[in-house]
Amino acid sequence: MATPRRLTREERQRRVAGLAETQDGLAHRRQLNALGVSHADVRSEVRAGRWALRGRHTIHLGVALGPRAPWWTAVWESGGGAVLDGAAALVAHGLTGFFPAQIDVSLPRNNRRRHVNGTRLHLRSAMPPALSAGVPRVRPEVAAIHACGWSRSDREAALILCLVIQQRLTTPARLLEQWQTRAAKAVERPRRTTLDHIVLDVCDGAHSLGELDVGALCRRIGVAAPERQVVRTLPNGRIYLDARWKDHPLVVEVDGVQHTKGLAPIDDALRQNEVTLSNDRVLRIPVLGLRLRPDEFGSQLVRALGPRDMRVVVATSCDNDTHPALRD
Missing domain, CATH: 3.40.960.10 (VSR Endonuclease)
Structure with missing residues (x-):
């Protein structure tokens, strides 16, 4: 079998330009391979100091890193099928006014996994519904419920619920439906008892x-x-x-x-x-x-x-x- 032709530096930069722009300066090795950028090409760029390794799968393509770069790294390096969850997923959906201390990531329980600094892993026997456009992330109404369970206090959990509805990341009906079906597994008592009433408050003024x-x-x-x-x-x-x-x-x-x-x-x-x-x-x-x-x-x-x-x-x-x- 013939050895693939090595790309020139200009060809490599041209092929990865789109990924660098849409993925905050990063690319997954699998994506590069799909574009014809081989392991040898990556090795050449890294040795030349133009690209850098950020893990086993994540390559920094030499441009300025965007604000979502830590999310891409967390998802790609944690394990196959990983997605952002909790407050990190909400911020990826556009939530403002709240800054999580760490990045929550959910991934299938049976998949291989690796610890990533600043990331908290949640192993799932059944993965929650997620969106794949952009950084893979759990849907906002589900991520909000998970974030409540992982919050440091009732006050923080209530803030998250209010912001999600006020900023229209989801609808009150969707949040209430997911709360009624998922809260028992995601949020422990006594917090769930308090949040039961708060969810009604933020979802329906009549309550x-x-x-x-x-x-x-x-x-x-x-x-x-x-x-x-x-x-x-x-x-x-x-x-x-x-x-x-x-x-x-x-x-x-x-x-x-x-x-x-x-x-x-x-x-x-x-x-x-x-x-x-x-x-x-x-x-x-x-x-x-x-x-x-x-x-x-x-x-x-x-x-x-x-x-x-x-x-x-x-x-x-x-x-x-x-x-x-x-x-x-």
């Missing part, structure tokens, strides 16, 4: 804490229950206040996820300004704040009402309605 959970918080911290859905007439029309204390100029507004979308922040600001100008004070409490940091928001509520307005409330059977995320 927010709202006025009932403000009442639950009041019972927990021992203050009088407010009036709910109080109608006020302001210069810009009639509005409904989530909670207000009789004979006290304090209003609490509970903000669901819908308050972060579109022009809602502008409408909320105008609404709050009008309430403030009518001599009421306004405390805003995000739904997720009541989920994750109820004690701190409860403390603010106590300080806002003041000692003279405190009323110790004796727990009754109605406390069974307290939202699970607010129970002791």
Whole structure:
């Protein structure tokens, strides 16, 4: 069998230019071989110092490395069939505002595998649904659930869920469907119990804490229950206040996820300004704040009402309605 003709330097550069551009300066040996760039060609470029080895399979083609280069390396060097998963997959899908400390990679359990610095491997008997265009990565709604299970805290997990929906990496319906089918295996208790309610919050505004959970918080911290859905007439029309204390100029507004979308922040600001100008004070409490940091928001509520307005409330059977995320 005849030995393949060695390519010239110019031919090599011309053939790999497309890979270098689309893969952040990297190529897999298999891809190079498919383009007619032999092992001998690679060896010549590496010896000349124009290319560099980044593992058994990954070749740096001599151009500036792009921001996704660590992902390509992690996937190619971890083992056959590997894909980005968890928060790394979400960032590859376009997630902003969150920076994972390491790269999570899933790969088939029976495949050969190698440890890559900065990479955490997850062996799968059944691989999750993934996308192959660009860096191979798990679909965003599934990656989000896995990221919740691998997060360092409930707060971090909640942040990931919020960002995924707010930045429209997937739809609420897809996230909710995947949560209902995968969460039991991906997220351990008690985190799953807390996140069950958070997923409903970020996927469907009808499942927010709202006025009932403000009442639950009041019972927990021992203050009088407010009036709910109080109608006020302001210069810009009639509005409904989530909670207000009789004979006290304090209003609490509970903000669901819908308050972060579109022009809602502008409408909320105008609404709050009008309430403030009518001599009421306004405390805003995000739904997720009541989920994750109820004690701190409860403390603010106590300080806002003041000692003279405190009323110790004796727990009754109605406390069974307290939202699970607010129970002791």
